Amino acid sequence: MNLDKSQSEEDLLGELEKQLEFTPVDPLPSPWALSARVVGIAAPLLATSLLVVLNLRVDHDAVGPWILWGGLAVELAVLFLLFALLFSETVPSRRIRTTLWLLVPVTVIALQIGVSQATFLASPLEPALERSFAAGTGCMRRMLLLGVLPLALGLWLATKGTPRPALAGTMLGLFSGLLAESVYRLHCPYSGLEHVLRWHTPTILIMGLVGLAAGLAWDYTAVREWSRRRGSP
């Protein structure tokens, strides 16, 4: 039995050596480096585009540079950690505990609301009632547009290794939503709870759903490819 087993293992080795091409590969960068690529590329690009196309929020003097740029810096720092946490799963044996992932959306939303409220305390601007729907839908549209780049970049990097596509897609969507929202706050003068909870927070959640859909599509493709390779009818 042992001889048969060893022989079949040697036969398999021979088969594998025939099939495989032993070309050198570069190890995947560390999760920190991957995270820096997303945040480091997306944040400046989005901020610059936003400020060129639109303008700095009209109440930036009232908000002050510490809250305006400091709030953004805090969110980007947290996002850097969250992206790195996700990219740590590109190593197959490094799965983050599921219970920890449940805390992440709570953290994202809490951070977003916290920074918005700190901004609102400095400058309590509210849109006029007749303008609030138009202002809100405008915010949502622009944030969704801003979120596309970090989500696309994050998904592209994650497909190089992450084994849990649906989870990765959802988290990347949430993180991209938060990134877009934090950059967008450089323009949007409305940081009141009503406006934020009605238009900004749902945008982050919508990005999460978009990410989930992308993750499920990626997962479906992977399972189909596996079935095809295994010769299923």
Next chain:
Amino acid sequence: MTASDSDLADWMRAYQTGDREAFRHLYRFLAPRLRGYLISLSLNRTLAEDLLQETFLQMHRSRHTYRSSLPVVPWAFAIARNCFRMERRSFFRKRQPETDLIALDELPLGETFASEHRLDLREALGTLREDWRESLLLHEVWGLRFKEIGSMLGIAEGAARLRAHRALAELRKKLHPL
């Protein structure tokens, strides 16, 4: 074949540079262990052998994901596990393969679980909860630390330890009923 952690890491690094001989060393060390692991997951020898090839193919495709600061064995076992789970999910396989507890005889259990009755041990292991059996065997048979098992399965180290402990208690109850 035995090898130290640093040997495995050296071979992995060399494999990443395209070294065929390093792959052979890794294969000879990992193949019997991965085969046993796949048997313990699938409870089917034929499927396990099939998945062993898939595992090495997937390892080759994913060799860029290995980082030299990490141990090789959990990395390889995680890939095998992902292959097993993918196989289970693959939607055209409407008929699940039959379980064949005799396959468990191939695992090196004798050193770890002294039992006069091989049949009883096989039966007892085969009827354990999947997640308990997995944690127990990963630790007791293949020597993974509970921290590594937790990281591989996406659970806390304590949870991995608890699963193994419960599996052992259940095994004792089945093998030595009062």
